[in-house]
Amino acid sequence: xxxxxxxxxxxxxxxxxLFPEMFPGPLGLSLAGKAMERGDWxxxxxxxxxxxxxxxxxxxxxxxxxGPGMVMRPDVVDAALAHATRDGPDGQWLAPAIYLxxxxxxxxxxxxxxxSAGPGMVVLCGRYEGLDxxxxxxxxxxxxxxxxxxxxxxxxxxxxxxxxxxxxxPGVMGAEETLEEESFEAGLLEYPHYTRPADWCGRQVPDVxxxxxxEKIRAWRKLKAEETTRSRRPDLWAVYQERQARIGAKN
Ligand code: SAH
Numbered sequence: 001x002x003x004x005x006x007x008x009x010x011x012x013x014x015x016x017x018l019f020p021e022m023f024p025g026p027l028g029l030s031l032a033g034k035a036m037e038r039g040d041w042x043x044x045x046x047x048x049x050x051x052x053x054x055x056x057x058x059x060x061x062x063x064x065x066x067g068p069g070m071v072m073r074p075d076v077v078d079a080a081l082a083h084a085t086r087d088g089p090d091g092q093w094l095a096p097a098i099y100l101x102x103x104x105x106x107x108x109x110x111x112x113x114x115x116s117a118g119p120g121m122v123v124l125c126g127r128y129e130g131l132d133x134x135x136x137x138x139x140x141x142x143x144x145x146x147x148x149x150x151x152x153x154x155x156x157x158x159x160x161x162x163x164x165x166x167x168x169x170p171g172v173m174g175a176e177e178t179l180e181e182e183s184f185e186a187g188l189l190e191y192p193h194y195t196r197p198a199d200w201c202g203r204q205v206p207d208v209x210x211x212x213x214x215e216k217i218r219a220w221r222k223l224k225a226e227e228t229t230r231s232r233r234p235d236l237w238a239v240y241q242e243r244q245a246r247i248g249a250k251n
Pocket of ligand 1: 103127128129144145148152157
């Protein structure tokens with residue numbers, strides 16, 4: 001365990017799932033896995049089925065009003081959530097509780113930053129058609145989507161969300177600059193990268209990157225980041241331009 005982890009409990013993700021064996025999965029490897037071994041963060045996968053009360057351990061039922069598929073029962077999910085938020089100072093763990101759903105707000109780097117700056121999070125993975133609406137309301141769950149597409153379950157979304165948070169925790173990534181230069185950091189997509197060989201299949205690395213002229217390289221990268229953002233993501237570009245105009249007006 002690192003010093004920081006000994007003093008206070010590390011950033012923790014408690015995942016509620018019907019498939020706990022999917023965790024830590026890829027999060028047990030590479031940077032996230034090493035950081036977990038050091039005690040810089042922790043993951044608890046909690047089996048929702050453990051909170052079922054009947055002898056068949058039922059977690060879902062047919063939808064009121066009819067229609068296809070099954071819905072996760074509010075009583076079972078609520079008991080699992082009560083367990084996951086149990087042990088804060090006054091019996092409540094003050095971490096946000098997130099329900100992953102295509103109906104949620106689309107995940108952004110800003111939200112990832114806020115989540116990684118806190119004590120951790122409870123992440124609820126849906127299956128079937130999803131969750132009874134009443135438990136979302138009663139628990140004030142923050143509904144988050146990975147994007148405008150439908151997964152068969154929340155688990156791959158949970159892995160992605162946790163990965164994005166963990167890599168921002170202090171000490172997880174090697175160099176701080178790596179994080180500072182990344183896509184979205186300045187509201188722009190990142191510039192393109194090149195490495196050896198300088199000539200690959202007749203394709204050359206842009207001359208400016210071989211020039212050793214740091215100021216020119218910086219300007220070129222900014223230009224490329226702007227060009228890429230403008231052509232690929234007009235939505236991000238509009239926000240970026242507004243921000244630039246505001247900064248310009250202040251100076
Ligand atoms: N009937 C739902 C889809 C259910 S998919 C609908 O049409 O909105 C089953 C589960 O997968 C969901 O409960 C959710 O937890 C997860 N899931 C699917 N797509 C997702 C996405 N884009 N983002 C986050 N979670 C998602």
